[in-house]
Amino acid sequence: MRQLIAFVCINMILITAPVSLFAAETVTTPQMKVESELEKKIRTVATKLRCPVCQGESVYDSHADVAVEMKRLIGDKLKAGESTEEILTYFKDRYGNFVLMEPPAEGLHWVIWVFPIFMALLGGLFLIQNLKSGAKELNDTKYDDFDQDDASDQDNSKVSEIEELRL
Amino acid sequence: MTTHPQNIEPQKTVRWWQFALIGVMIMMFILFAAGLGRDTxxxxxxxxxxxxxxxxxxxxxxxxxxxxxxxxxxxxxLNFWASWCVTCREEHHILLESSKALQPSGKVQFIGVNSKDTDKAAFGFMDKRGHFPYPSVIDRQGRMALEYGVYGMPETFFINKNGVIAAKHIGALTHKILADKLKQAEAVQ
Incomplete structure (x- = not known):
């Protein structure tokens, strides 16, 4: 049995070794490394740009013709040594702020940035106010337990009886 | 004898944050109402x-x-067009008629930009619907379209005599749109 297992193991190593060596060589090809770095840079820029015809997708995620061409142009511009900012400005100058996935906080766009913070603050204050009033009500109920819950109805009826007698 | 204090309804005070909340809701309503009226x-x-x-x-x-x-x-x-563009078919006769009417004056020049197309398909399109009485340039990759910030076909730019973009139209042209945009191009210096 041991001999059989050893035979199978040796055969598997012999079969897979050349494939592994070939794969390792393919992965470490310098050309591939350069391409993958460029791809990474293209992804960084393309994810910051909105696909002009899709509206909900970034240029990187979109397969639309215009987005594919934009990715090619980004690649060419990166190869020519342009920075991410320069490329983003190029597209912004032609398509406007709309093309940026994160519109700058200028003009009316500041509302988009300020509004969530404002609403969070308002929500927080609303929560604090409610918690405070809730705690106060709880305290009042605790100390005036007898007056409020058990005796208030009786008291009221007694008061009305006395008032009736007075009349 | 007076009534029990617990029976007196506490006077409700409107706090500043309630005002703020109402204000924000009104602002949101106005923004949404304005957004609904916009052409997307x-x-x-x-x-x-x-x-x-x-x-x-x-x-x-x-x-x-x-x-x-x-x-x-x-x-x-400057009209961006392509044989695969369905809307380009709608405006084709407008471009033919208008260019024939306006170009002889020498004040207006039509130029087509055949974008992301092949020569064969472009000529097939014109053979079927009529050849433009003006030149078209080839923008095989669509780089020229990116240079002009084109979203989709067809798009038309109106460039004044000083080389400044005076107006732009996305979608099919009509005679009225063309006349209005040409007026804008004449007005803008």
């Missing part, structure tokens, strides 16, 4: 009022190069 297809171009990109491209069906600067002193109607 209309995206203002940052290129309006700026110098048009001076292209130098090969003419469709000829070895000649065409430059935008060759037409300085004329209003240029």
């Amino acid at each position: 297809k209309f995206i203002p171009s940052p290129l309006i009022g700026k110098a048009a990109f001076n292209f130098d491209l090969k003419r469709l069906g000829a070895e000649k190069q065409i430059k935008l600067s060759d037409y300085k002193g004329k209003i240029v109607v």
